[in-house]
Amino acid sequence: MIEVENLTKWYGPVCAVDNISFRVEKGMIVGFLGPNGAGKSTTMKILTCYMPATSGRASVAGYDVLSDSMNVRRNIGYMPESVPLYPEMRVRELLMFRAALRDIPRRQRRSAVDRVAERCWLSRPEDMMRRRVGELSRGYRQRVGLAEVLLHNPPVLVLDEPTIGLDPAQIRAMRELIRDLGAEHTVILSSHILAQVEQTCNHLIIIASGRIAAAGAPAELRQRVVGPSRIIAELRGAEEATLVETIRALPGVRDVQPSTSDGWTRLAVGGDQQVDLRTEVSALAAARGWQLRELRREVGSLEDFFVQITYEQNVRWMERMTKSA
């Protein structure tokens, strides 16, 4: 449904999107996950024909975003991040205007508006459709924005931060709605909150500093994107230095960080990714007659990975700022 190849976007001297490629198949709900300023919105703006890429190509529903822009726009529903609406218009009026812009035939506009109003819970309370957009709460504005996007029933929906600024109940409702929409539409949504996209999407693309850091189904990513494994062991019965020395000699151990208090030495042992050092450590303790009071394994989670890349991006950003300053 969506194909992106070597897409790059420079804003003056700043590279916002750096040579990314990905594919989105029909019926997928794709979560674009990345810290603020990672290039999510820029990619979406290129896909929706708001701005052209510096280089690379992208196509939506088989149409190229540059050479066949009108057909791309017909097949896409795009909700920008801030959900910009005309505050002076009434909800129905706004939706009717959008329907006309979308070139929906005059006779079908009313039924299209009623359909999306129903779908996005705008039909209740009674007077909702007659209210001015400027008077609506954030949650309702978001619903109007989503309703607009669904008017022409596009095969592809592009939603930039659809849950930002909503309260927890609204976030859950929005998430369920998006999941429902996934049955008929291919959806790309962006977020900088992992927990949110994880529950909604069946495919994640993690992006940082304009590059794709990882991509795949959430469960698959959880498996794949584990950081180095790490075991924690608390031991007694030998000098700290001896303990460290002995453990470090085990195969697959990368580093050992000791800390001693109350006569117990706590060791954080970092190992290679697939290695589980627990059996070796406990066998070693038994053989040497050490007392073992705690032994557990910590696996780097997707959260850790996400926090890590966010942190790295921020560091790079700070470096660039100090360099230019």
Place this chain on the structure above:
Amino acid sequence: MHQTLAVARRELAGYFYSPVAYVVGALFLLASGLWFFYRIFIPGNEASLRPLFEAMAYIMVFATPLLTMRLVSDEIRSGTIETLMTSPVTDAAVVTGKFLGVMAFYLVLLAGTVVFLAIMAVYGQPDLGVAATGYLGMVLLGAAYLSVGLFASTLTPHQLVAAIVGTAILAIFAIMMQVLVANAGEPWNYLAAKLNAMTYFRDFSRGMFDTRGVVFFLTATGLFLFLSVKTLESRRWR
């Protein structure tokens, strides 16, 4: 076409929501009304709206940019430009729609001044042919002025800046050129005469239908609408 009209209708409706449009409309009608009652509607005067048309043409230098300033600037500021430009609508259709919308509101304002003609007809016999060409001149001049204002509005997200830039461009063609005609040496005064909007407009207000004026105002309208489309397009490339 549908879409152009949809944009036009939204803009026209927008003027009736907007306090700025009411204030501009009221001030325009007040100023032209005062001019009418103190300068024209005097016993013994010629029953003609000619002086009023000239006054209105000058008022429009300041009034039209206030009407057009929000057209694109407001969309840029609020971000609605993003939804507009990702809709299956060409930039030309957006610009044309906005132009037609403000033009319609301008015609509503202009229609308000027909009252003066009616009052005059009660007390005298104004030449309706002259009045008709005068109004034609106002429509042509309005189209050109509004397209200049629309162009200014595509340049900036700030409405005030758009209004000032619009007024400045209009002042060059409506006021500065007159000054140059009177003061500049050859050949500049001849060139200025060709670019002076008021020269062309005066023919219409005197009841003369001059194709040079039609060509001048329509070309200016076309040029500034074209420039508006181009600046709007260029936003994508920045």
